[in-house]
Amino acid sequence: MPLRKRVRTFVFVCCAFASSAGIALAQSAGPQPLPMPAQIAAPKDVPYAGTLQLDVDATDLDRHIFNVRETVPVRGGEPIALLYPQWLPGEHSPGGQADMIAGLTISANGAPVAWTRDPVDVYAFHVNVPAGATALDVKFQFTSAIEGNEGRIVMTPDMLNVEWPSVALYPAGYFARQIMVAASIRLPAEWQLATALETASTSGDTTKFKTVSFDTLVDSPIIAGRYFKRLDLDPGGKVPVHLDIVADRPEQLEVKPEQLDAHRALVQQAYKLYGSHHYDHYDFLLSLSDQMGGQGLEHHQSSEDGTAPTYFTDWDKNTDSRDLLPHEYTHSWNGKFRRPADLWTPNFNVPMRDSLLWVYEGQTQYWGFVLAARSGMLSKQQTLDAIAATAALYDHRAGREWRPLEDTTNDPIVASRRPLPWRSWERSEDYYSEGELIWLDADTLIREKSGDRKSLDDFARQFFGVNDGSYVPDTYQFDDVVKALNAVQPYDWAAFLRARLDGDGPGAPLDGIARGGYKLVYMDTPTDSWKASETRRHGADLTYSLGMVVAGDGRVADVLWDGLAYKNDFTIGSYIVAVNGVAFDPDRLTAAVKDAAHSSAAIELLVRSGNRFRTVKLDYHDGLRYPHLERDANTPARLDQILAPKN
Numbered sequence: 001m002p003l004r005k006r007v008r009t010f011v012f013v014c015c016a017f018a019s020s021a022g023i024a025l026a027q028s029a030g031p032q033p034l035p036m037p038a039q040i041a042a043p044k045d046v047p048y049a050g051t052l053q054l055d056v057d058a059t060d061l062d063r064h065i066f067n068v069r070e071t072v073p074v075r076g077g078e079p080i081a082l083l084y085p086q087w088l089p090g091e092h093s094p095g096g097q098a099d100m101i102a103g104l105t106i107s108a109n110g111a112p113v114a115w116t117r118d119p120v121d122v123y124a125f126h127v128n129v130p131a132g133a134t135a136l137d138v139k140f141q142f143t144s145a146i147e148g149n150e151g152r153i154v155m156t157p158d159m160l161n162v163e164w165p166s167v168a169l170y171p172a173g174y175f176a177r178q179i180m181v182a183a184s185i186r187l188p189a190e191w192q193l194a195t196a197l198e199t200a201s202t203s204g205d206t207t208k209f210k211t212v213s214f215d216t217l218v219d220s221p222i223i224a225g226r227y228f229k230r231l232d233l234d235p236g237g238k239v240p241v242h243l244d245i246v247a248d249r250p251e252q253l254e255v256k257p258e259q260l261d262a263h264r265a266l267v268q269q270a271y272k273l274y275g276s277h278h279y280d281h282y283d284f285l286l287s288l289s290d291q292m293g294g295q296g297l298e299h300h301q302s303s304e305d306g307t308a309p310t311y312f313t314d315w316d317k318n319t320d321s322r323d324l325l326p327h328e329y330t331h332s333w334n335g336k337f338r339r340p341a342d343l344w345t346p347n348f349n350v351p352m353r354d355s356l357l358w359v360y361e362g363q364t365q366y367w368g369f370v371l372a373a374r375s376g377m378l379s380k381q382q383t384l385d386a387i388a389a390t391a392a393l394y395d396h397r398a399g400r401e402w403r404p405l406e407d408t409t410n411d412p413i414v415a416s417r418r419p420l421p422w423r424s425w426e427r428s429e430d431y432y433s434e435g436e437l438i439w440l441d442a443d444t445l446i447r448e449k450s451g452d453r454k455s456l457d458d459f460a461r462q463f464f465g466v467n468d469g470s471y472v473p474d475t476y477q478f479d480d481v482v483k484a485l486n487a488v489q490p491y492d493w494a495a496f497l498r499a500r501l502d503g504d505g506p507g508a509p510l511d512g513i514a515r516g517g518y519k520l521v522y523m524d525t526p527t528d529s530w531k532a533s534e535t536r537r538h539g540a541d542l543t544y545s546l547g548m549v550v551a552g553d554g555r556v557a558d559v560l561w562d563g564l565a566y567k568n569d570f571t572i573g574s575y576i577v578a579v580n581g582v583a584f585d586p587d588r589l590t591a592a593v594k595d596a597a598h599s600s601a602a603i604e605l606l607v608r609s610g611n612r613f614r615t616v617k618l619d620y621h622d623g624l625r626y627p628h629l630e631r632d633a634n635t636p637a638r639l640d641q642i643l644a645p646k647n
């Protein structure tokens, strides 16, 4: 899963807090807890008898509804619990959309069968299977989001994305790899699909897939669309790798030769890095749309990559999304194949634990950028600009004073990617990009200590490259990471990592930049990448001058904790209405900051918060400040070596 934020629905839960003050009554006189409901069968590593049949009709484009028919083999007279997947791989959180199931009916031998939802585990449905029944016929709809505030939009008039956990129930009591399922999909006429699943047969608009385990099904989503293109990314390679593209409009499918070359180089550079592959075939499922929700979700043999419709057609303006495919591809090695032991679960309703996401996501974030540079998806300068932006961000992360990085690995569960009012103080999923800085630190340290003979490339090959061809998850713990680092370069890696995971205080881990031969500096002009990002977002990112980001309509989109805007009572959602007496626009605000560097006059802003207006005078004269990496000639340019393509 990449750093990009998805808009998700969120729900406020009302809690009644009982004060203990003054309660001196005999405790036994008060209420006593009711026993919890009976446990749902824990998953066992034994085969489920029979094969589930799962048929999904994805043709109701107007209503965004997926109609599901499922046949679940059962033993008559034995109760069963059917589970809706809750803990989704790659999301690292209980993100299953049980609120979007409707119309659930169950029958056996043509007669209705009652179901009841478990009141504690609301993702479980209890069914008393009638005597004599051999199968349950299950029908329901997945009423997927119509508007973005309901969840990610996965169906548009021109494309769709089937994520199997949304459209399947499965029996409790078994490891997901022990439940076999034969799935089919019905698509709108003339649409084409792509998936890592292998086709068994096609009839009309319906495609039947070869029987796989429920585990593999959940790991094998589909994209389909009216406008579709499939490109071979490894012609003549050991195993097929394809780029499957759906787009809002046919002209968005046009891929220039140099763009195809960069995507092909990505595959070769990944092979040179890892020395292995962990799939029989791999499909990048790339959706280019401003109608369907963006996505980055990793799988063993595919990835869901949803980004801007102009990904190819405005290549130079979309540098922000250029690490998406390198990131998700890396996950086939780091995350799917090598997986943290506490994150692996036997089925999709056992809670995950996220303590090692600084490896799973942090090192993937690192290799995502390195592979983007090595393959030519990003230029060296664009990659340096991205590292500068990340370094500055975490160097100003006030929340580092109270919250250790490792604690942020709980964020997918704690915060579920809801918007945060004070991200720089609360912290967020910082293990991604602060993790990236830690791995740059480790890489350059290995290089320095080994006289530049060893590097994190050796770790990648030895840790992620084992068992070439296998995609059975190979789990690891903290000590395994330390051991593998020590095998590359002897050092007290446990202390190195613990200091960075548990430590706090100001200042980001920037030693990797220094050892890489660069310095983080601030200049009064932005990098090209920064400028392109501002232009695309139609806003002004003045984080390191005024301490805030302002959108094109004047809405304050982020406020840096303890920065100048914070000290002047700005919050997210305030609006800057006017700058020095003239109507707001982002360029006017930027120009005012620039001009104030040569003037003693304060910057005067008219600000609206709710229905209140006020005038704010910012006595700020330090000018515009944007992060850059500047070469330090006293240290070898290790960062240049890291970003150079491997031969």
Ligand SMILES: [Zn+2]
Pocket: 001, 002, 003, 298, 327, 328, 331, 361, 364
């Ligand atoms: Zn990721």
